[in-house]
Amino acid sequence: MTILNTNLSKSTGILSSALLNTKFKLKHTLLAMTFIPAIALAEEVTYPEPIARWQQEGVSIVSEFKAPNGMRGFTAMYEGVGITLYLMADGEHVLWGDLYDAKGTDLSAEALEAAIYSKMAAELWERMEKSTWVQDGSTEAKQIVYVFTDPNCPYCREFWQTSRPWVESGKVQLRHILVGILSDESPLKAAAILNDKDPAAALLAYEQSNGQGALALPNEIDEKTLANLESNLEIMDALGASATPAIYYLSPKGRLQQQLGMPDDKQLKAIMGEPE
Incomplete structure (x- = not known):
């Protein structure tokens, strides 16, 4: 018995070994021990x-x-x-x-x-609600999906692109919980998006450029943004995820579901519903 119904895909961005000893990699905490x-x-x-x-x-x-x-x-x-x-x-x-x-x-x-x-599950969902995330989709969307996203993760970008029919129809709202785990540049990119005057627009432009768009990377990450990124990673760690994208949503019965990695067509429909 587990707290989550979990799907695991090979299409994940795995933590870079170069970051294992940095402040962006927190000690792994067993999911249940937190509570x-x-x-x-x-x-x-x-x-x-x-x-x-x-x-x-x-x-x-x-x-x-x-x-x-x-x-x-x-x-x-x-x-x-x-x-x-x-x-x-x-x-x-x-x-x-x-x-x-x-x-x-x-x-x-x-x-x-x-x-x-x-x-x-209720506490985990609340923690994600209160985290620092970037809105992607209508505030009227009935289905909310949280996605732990690294700006340098190709599978996160693939998920973003694949999700457009659901997001643009107003059916689904993605909430991108940004983390910086895949490279030394990842936290700087995440900070640049979060610190933009319009983070949603900055993320949209970056994804539309296929990750090639220029971001105003800071020389250093300010304390508030650093704390937000560390908090996001701590929540991801508490959920037991160590790769991106890590996707969380509620089933029709209200149960917390987890999808690790790029979902296939069947998994996409489970997360998003039928496309418009």
């Missing part, structure tokens, strides 16, 4: 001793849920992963892992989704 304090420590609860003892082993108990045959179920986090613990009816023995019924239905999935993953 343990908000979820697991929301309130103090006393748990049965056979369950509570696992807290000494680094397990964060999140909530209790109904389980069959006199058992008590508990959702928890361990090393960044949602898990379930089951206290047997005798009150002394504990089962750790997913529980299935005779038909093969995972009885743990719904509890994990409700107690952990749906809340994590």
Whole structure:
């Protein structure tokens, strides 16, 4: 069980090894670990001793849920992963892992989704909403898609070009969360776009030039813009993405979805819907 339905394409811009030791590459943080304090420590609860003892082993108990045959179920986090613990009816023995019924239905999935993953997804979406992004498309668009974009990423540019029918029809709004990870010049280009008097127009012109258009690159990145770029990268890192484009959107059921790399035709329709 994961927080995201994830699609991975080979068409990605991978971080340059030259940047691994720079301020633009933050230490990787496991997705779920970011949200343990908000979820697991929301309130103090006393748990049965056979369950509570696992807290000494680094397990964060999140909530209790109904389980069959006199058992008590508990959702928890361990090393960044949602898990379930089951206290047997005798009150002394504990089962750790997913529980299935005779038909093969995972009885743990719904509890994990409700107690952990749906809340994590909502927080991640909110973090992207509050990040520094560049609007690409109508404010009236019904479908919002966040894209972590490096100005030097050829697959980001391909996604931008391929998305034009949906964006120009007003059906989809892309929100480009700029990062600078592929080359030493990437953060400077990202800063130039963000600092333009009209970032949306600057990004449009740059993409229309196929990445060949001149940008007024700064000699140094000012502190505010640097903080915004670092924050964008931190969010990308929290989402578990290390390549661009990293694409996030909500399914018709409101679940957070992830597409890593340039999507194929089927994946594009899942992200954007049918083209106009």
